[in-house]
Amino acid sequence: RxxxxxxxxxxxxxxxxxxxxxxxxxxxxxxxxxxxxxxxxxxxxxxxxxxxxxxxxxxxxxxxxxxxxxxxxxxxxxxxxxxxxxxxxxxxxxxxxxxxxxxxxxxxxxxxxxxxxxxxxxxxxxxxxxxxxxxxxxxxxxxxxxxxxxxxxxxxxxxxxxxxxxxxxxxxxxxxxxxxxxVQPLQEALLHLWRSDGARLLALNSLQAASRFQRLLMRCRLQQRRARAQQLIGRYAVAKAAGLAVNPVMLVDLAGAATADTGLIVQLADLYGIPLPGAGPQRQALLRQLGTTLLWVGGAQLGLQGALGLVKHLLLAAAPFTGGLSLAPAGPVALAQATLAVHTTRLLGRLTAHRLVAAEALRLSPSATMAQRLVRQRRPHAPWLCWTQAEELRGQPFARKDAALLP
CATH class of the missing domain: 3.40.50.300 (P-loop containing nucleotide triphosphate hydrolases)
Known part of the structure; x- marks a missing residue:
């Protein structure tokens, strides 16, 4: 049309x-x-x-x-x-x-x-x-x-x-x-409107349809990538759990956990087609923003992992003085570390995916940006065009129904 x-x-x-x-x-x-x-x-x-x-x-x-x-x-x-x-x-x-x-x-x-x-x-x-x-x-x-x-x-x-x-x-x-x-008043009003804004209305409706299609496409992509995101989170959870369980050094445990979490965030962003900015300060700033949002998860994880790592380290250090008896509790402590790593990694992955996709949903699509420009150009002469700010042409909070498509 x-x-x-x-x-x-x-x-x-x-x-x-x-x-x-x-x-x-x-x-x-x-x-x-x-x-x-x-x-x-x-x-x-x-x-x-x-x-x-x-x-x-x-x-x-x-x-x-x-x-x-x-x-x-x-x-x-x-x-x-x-x-x-x-x-x-x-x-x-x-x-x-x-x-x-x-x-x-x-x-x-x-x-x-x-x-x-x-x-x-x-x-x-x-x-x-x-x-x-x-x-x-x-x-x-x-x-x-x-x-x-x-x-x-x-x-x-x-x-x-x-x-x-x-x-x-x-x-x-x-x-x-x-x-x-x-019907002369109606004919005159329609002719005036079509002459002044007919092409604009047609373009706005086309842009609205394009933005609506983009949202449907996003839902389709979320559905397709859900299984891959779950597999990715699972691999990171297993790798981090194994590393924490076998490594006896507490500082290495904490550094390895932080590195794994950062890698998970970056790969989830790439998976959902929302790549983080290049290797410069912008990427670090976005990582810090994600880290702030997920601080309570990371803080709880590091605190518990640190405590368990310290207990495991003390038990291993006391082994020469106890004839090896202190090594017995080290196994359950390592198992607790691994279980905690699996749980927190999965939680971190789900929250990261939600944060990334929610931020992307609030961004205006190119079609919505163009539509708003058309409206601003004409609004002083046609104030009713403010009504053309439909849901498809505005950044929308991430819908609850879409959250079910995340891992």
């Missing part, structure tokens, strides 16, 4: 508010089925709109009709809104009155997904001017309560997509007849 310059406009709303009629009025033809008594859209439908005036950089606009938000219940409404808006560059939320609970749920979900929204109040011909003013004020207050100031244009566009006018028949009966749609 980015290559073809075809942005996508998705229409949301409750059942029977006139979503299909709004799109038909824009198209100037009955492309979408309508039902006077009740809504009849049961699945997503699409048509192509050629704007009446040429728009530089855009060929056409895909108009997408959706089922009513109140076709489903409870939390499914939010999931429906999120799924339908996934590929939208712009969302029209069609209202039939004040903001209802399903529409409030959709607004909150659309905000989380970073989609810009235009509010449309349909059937304006059925209210008096005083009633229209009251409705506009009520809708604006409700939207500000839900989203805060500046998130979207709170005043809805007043239209009548399928107005009807009563007519008296010769026999005295009253019938309503269809009159031309009154």
């Amino acid at each position: 980015l290559a073809r310059r075809r942005p996508r406009l998705v229409v949301f709303g409750r059942v029977g508010v006139g979503k299909s009629s709004v799109l038909n009025a824009l198209l100037g033809s009955l492309c979408f089925a309508v039902d006077v008594a009740h809504g009849c859209t049961r699945r997503q439908q699409q048509a192509v709109w050629i704007p009446p005036a040429p728009i530089p950089g855009l060929q056409a606009v895909d108009l997408v009709d959706t089922p009513g938000l109140d076709e489903v219940q409870g939390s499914a409404q939010g999931r429906l809104a999120r799924r339908l808006a996934l590929g939208a560059d712009l969302v029209l939320l069609v209202l039939g009155g004040d903001v209802s609970a399903p529409e409030a749920t959709a607004l909150m979900e659309l905000r989380r997904s970073g989609k810009p929204v235009l509010l449309v109040l349909n059937r304006a011909d059925t209210w008096t001017p005083a009633e229209r003013r009251q409705l506009v004020a009520a809708i604006g207050g409700r939207v500000r309560q839900l989203l805060g100031d500046g998130a979207i244009r709170t005043a809805p566009l007043m239209i009548a997509a399928a107005p009807r006018q009563p007519q008296q028949l010769p026999d005295g009966r009253i019938r309503s007849e269809a009159t031309p749609p009154q």
Whole structure:
């Protein structure tokens, strides 16, 4: 769609508010089925709109009709809104009155997904001017309560997509007849928006999709590397345990444990594709940062290993004076050292992997960085673009569900 310059406009709303009629009025033809008594859209439908005036950089606009938000219940409404808006560059939320609970749920979900929204109040011909003013004020207050100031244009566009006018028949009966749609405010708003920000919205949505794909790719890589990380941690644990068990010198024990822990950190970083910076001060600084985070593990390990190493050293030193009897407890002490080394190495490996991946998750991807630059360039003239700061375009804390993919 980015290559073809075809942005996508998705229409949301409750059942029977006139979503299909709004799109038909824009198209100037009955492309979408309508039902006077009740809504009849049961699945997503699409048509192509050629704007009446040429728009530089855009060929056409895909108009997408959706089922009513109140076709489903409870939390499914939010999931429906999120799924339908996934590929939208712009969302029209069609209202039939004040903001209802399903529409409030959709607004909150659309905000989380970073989609810009235009509010449309349909059937304006059925209210008096005083009633229209009251409705506009009520809708604006409700939207500000839900989203805060500046998130979207709170005043809805007043239209009548399928107005009807009563007519008296010769026999005295009253019938309503269809009159031309009154959607000029919506047409003008859309044309202005597509001219000023159409290509930008299309680019932002493409960058958002790229960032979303990158997050899925990261989860896939975590899943693939989990077994290899467990094997790596296991090898370091066995090597460190064996070295501590057979070595009689306490200082060598501590130095060897520290060296093994540093090597484990470096190899885990390489395994997860987050290589530590080169051999200079930057690498040492990052290692110190990891060491600070894991200080309580390393401190407990070194303290216990030092104590056990001292006991083992004293028992070995006392062997000539005890006729070798002091060597008997040295075996259990060495076994305790080995067990402690295995446990702390595994714990250190898990915490290191979590720390590395969590830090990487907070970094902005290239697509997110580019999207934020596009938003900053335009925000003074289009404050609603601040809504385009979706989760995919921001650094996110490491999710709990992703932690299960670590060793």
